[in-house]
Amino acid sequence: MRPIVTVFATSPDRGRGLARDMPVRWALEEAGQPYDVRLCSFEALKQPEHLRLQPFGQIPTYEDGEVALFESGAIVLHIAERHAGLLPRDVPGRARAVAWIFAALSTVEPPIVERAMASLTERDTSWYAARMPLLDARVHTRLQQLANRLGDAEWLDGAFSAGDLMMISVLRRLGGSGIIEAYPNLGLYVARGESRPAFARAFEAQLAVFRAASAG
Amino acid sequence: MRPIVTVFATSPDRGRGLARDMPVRWALEEAGQPYDVRLCSFEALKQPEHLRLQPFGQIPTYEDGEVALFESGAIVLHIAERHAGLLPRDVPGRARAVAWIFAALSTVEPPIVERAMASLTERDTSWYAARMPLLDARVHTRLQQLANRLGDAEWLDGAFSAGDLMMISVLRRLGGSGIIEAYPNLGLYVARGESRPAFARAFEAQLAVFRAASAG
Numbered sequence A, B: 001m002r003p004i005v006t007v008f009a010t011s012p013d014r015g016r017g018l019a020r021d022m023p024v025r026w027a028l029e030e031a032g033q034p035y036d037v038r039l040c041s042f043e044a045l046k047q048p049e050h051l052r053l054q055p056f057g058q059i060p061t062y063e064d065g066e067v068a069l070f071e072s073g074a075i076v077l078h079i080a081e082r083h084a085g086l087l088p089r090d091v092p093g094r095a096r097a098v099a100w101i102f103a104a105l106s107t108v109e110p111p112i113v114e115r116a117m118a119s120l121t122e123r124d125t126s127w128y129a130a131r132m133p134l135l136d137a138r139v140h141t142r143l144q145q146l147a148n149r150l151g152d153a154e155w156l157d158g159a160f161s162a163g164d165l166m167m168i169s170v171l172r173r174l175g176g177s178g179i180i181e182a183y184p185n186l187g188l189y190v191a192r193g194e195s196r197p198a199f200a201r202a203f204e205a206q207l208a209v210f211r212a213a214s215a216g
Helices: A021-030 A048-053 A072-082 A091-121 A128-150 A162-174 A184-194 A197-215 B021-030 B048-053 B072-082 B091-121 B128-150 B162-174 B184-194 B197-215
Strands: A004-008 A036-040 A061-063 A068-070 B004-008 B036-040 B061-063 B068-070
Touching: A004 A021, A004 A197, A021 A072, A021 A162, A021 A197, A036 A197, A048 A061, A048 B128, A061 A072, A068 A072, A068 B091, A072 A091, A072 A162, A072 B091, A091 A128, A091 A162, A091 B068, A091 B072, A091 B091, A128 A184, A128 B048, A162 A184, A184 A197, B004 B021, B004 B197, B021 B072, B021 B162, B021 B197, B036 B197, B048 B061, B061 B072, B068 B072, B072 B091, B072 B162, B091 B128, B091 B162, B128 B184, B162 B184, B184 B197
Parallel strands: A004 A036, B004 B036
Antiparallel strands: A004 A061, A061 A068, B004 B061, B061 B068
């Protein structure tokens, strides 16, 4: 069967490709694997039927007839293990690509999401202006380290991998903040990811869902 | 060769087993795999030699002669793939265990670390008292969802797996906060993990490093 991915019926990012189905769609497009989506309202995410698949009431989930999965990192890794082109074939290279998936989600993303959350939920507080420089500094620390490692390489470790796919997906959350512009090599790295045909197909597909919901 | 794991020469947690070498040590003990450690000062973490292994200047790293890795999630997964007892053998069960590793690090841990960071770095600010309930609420949301899923089961999905190992490692960060006590089944879950002989051996080993440094 074609894999089924759950996505927001109306994504809060308004189709900017920042919801967590985006890296899964991108991986499936890189793998040349057709898939279907199941649209979830915010109400549906809280229902027992969805919580059985996704205990934290989030999207995406992934079902392919053999496995039923949650967590975008685990889903991308599962797809990458079953299709050519997203993981090196040698054991050390493959293990390092997996390390970059974890680094994206567990080391680089948390300060980026913390900063974005504060922008959304604490903008009207008395402490917003005083705290924001602290949050920016935490993001800059990680970006500087990542920029140092990337240098003028095209991708993080040899050929494009699921590690790059996830890191670029995380860095895209900074779009519009003006932060990534301080690291020209990271800006070019994100642009290289976004210029891949598989990225473009995934992006258009998620945007089409949002547009249809807005028009409906 | 025996794997080599980098650890803090003087762990900031004072031997409470909350540094990120702990899940790696625990996984190696569950696997019955002897290992060596290399002690790193905070200064050494910033040196080019270490940054080549760990671009973000953190511990742990893992080298076994075949692979050289960073990110505790990737290291635990690598160990689990090479030894019996930490991943189910069937594909769907294995994939779900990997999903729980990602859920621990990418969904449950960020609000826990954010709360701990605020306790450490923002305690003297004017906004600390007003913000803390927001941070507590984010942690409670995830713990309630996790408690609902666990129910009265022993482990998250059948037999003990690397997913439990990582989730329990993350939940242990709440020790002393009084938060986990609101979820009796999660408290028992953590205690079951801590009562495993492999956990005890890993805990004693990291504590011995801290004690030796303090005495030295």
